[in-house]
Amino acid sequence: MSQTPTADELRNRLVDEILGRRSVPADVERAMRTVPRDAFLPGIELENAYTDQAVTIKDNPGKPLPLSCASVPSVVAMMLAQLGAQPGDNVLEIGAGTGYNAALLAELVGRGRVTTVDIDPDVALHARTTLNATGHDRVTVIERNGLLSAPENAPYDKIIATVGVWDIPLTWWNQLVDGGRLVLPLRWRGQTRSVALTRRGDELTSDSVELCGFVPIIGQNGEKTSPLNADATIRVDYDQDQLVDTDALAHTLLTNKPARDVPSAQRVGGQESFDGVWLRATAGDDRVCRLEVTPQALEQELIRRPATPGRSPVLVEGDSLAYLTVTREGVDPERPFRLGAAAYGPHGEELAQDLVTHIDAWGSARSVVPRMTVTPAETGAAAGHVIRKPESHIALTY
Structure with a gap:
């Protein structure tokens, strides 16, 4: 015993x-x-x-x-x-x-x-x-x-x-x-x-x-969350410095179906992380947001399945968007999944091509992360792509 x-x-x-x-x-x-x-x-x-x-x-x-x-x-x-x-x-x-x-x-x-x-x-x-x-x-x-x-x-x-x-x-x-x-x-x-x-x-x-993932600190309200459908089963999360027309995006998702698929050249294995795509994209693109899609929205086929439904990177501009997808293909048994982008809206395919560019940039050096330099907002920003926040400026460089 x-x-x-x-x-x-x-x-x-x-x-x-x-x-x-x-x-x-x-x-x-x-x-x-x-x-x-x-x-x-x-x-x-x-x-x-x-x-x-x-x-x-x-x-x-x-x-x-x-x-x-x-x-x-x-x-x-x-x-x-x-x-x-x-x-x-x-x-x-x-x-x-x-x-x-x-x-x-x-x-x-x-x-x-x-x-x-x-x-x-x-x-x-x-x-x-x-x-x-x-x-x-x-x-x-x-x-x-x-x-x-x-x-x-x-x-x-x-x-x-x-x-x-x-x-x-x-x-x-x-x-x-x-x-x-x-x-x-x-x-x-x-x-x-x-x-x-x-x-x-x-x-x-x-x-x-x-x-990593953590409960957000109380008292900082620079992140916004907006529903993109009536039931709020599809949401977009973005920073206060980003211009996001949620009404236009909601209309696009309601009227533009199905998604147009744009594949990348990058494949991944079943246990291989591809979160680096998101990190890579933020080092030069201010259109990167987070897309949240609930199981209910997927069951109702309201939207093509994102790579990670609860949290996937999405490029947003005006009334168009493109987000990361992963599709199973049996060509390579070591890496049977292909990364790509799903596009919605009149400029969705252009955004999808830009997202694929980020995917391919990540794919050429998958373990490399950017160098981050943070300065107080009052002293100005360091060199690199800068994300400006009220108390600090974040510069990212590869």
């Missing part, structure tokens, strides 16, 4: 699973094998606490995403590796969540200092309680809007955000030492990437850009 695995066994099994998929620094591995994630998730089945999945800890009524959750452990490991916290560091975390990530940070900095802030009083109290219970009472927990940071314990050697950030607040700049590291899930043109940045004077420069 098999015995039920213990928390220690489950924790080590999870870490082994993560190590099987990605490289993790020895100190991060040690912290993840030490800190009991289950202690930060009371009421959750033990085995569920040690699966590589996010766990909601507080719902957000009327909203599609929770108010707070425990992040996917492999993403936690990835971001801690990007941060590179060292013994003695003074670290600020934006988004306390369960307190688990702050506990890992406390293990990494040793006699250093960890401050974590959260806007929600219940979440902050939960983090304080669990950190105390697990012996991490030296972590400072502050109930506050994370956009305001925590000047009382500044300056910080490292800052990490565990919520999706659309713009980088000046408060974070002002409290990060020169040479310090900032890791955050940065949102632009409908996507989210965990970006690791190092401060050099009035510039933040990237050396790591990884795909």
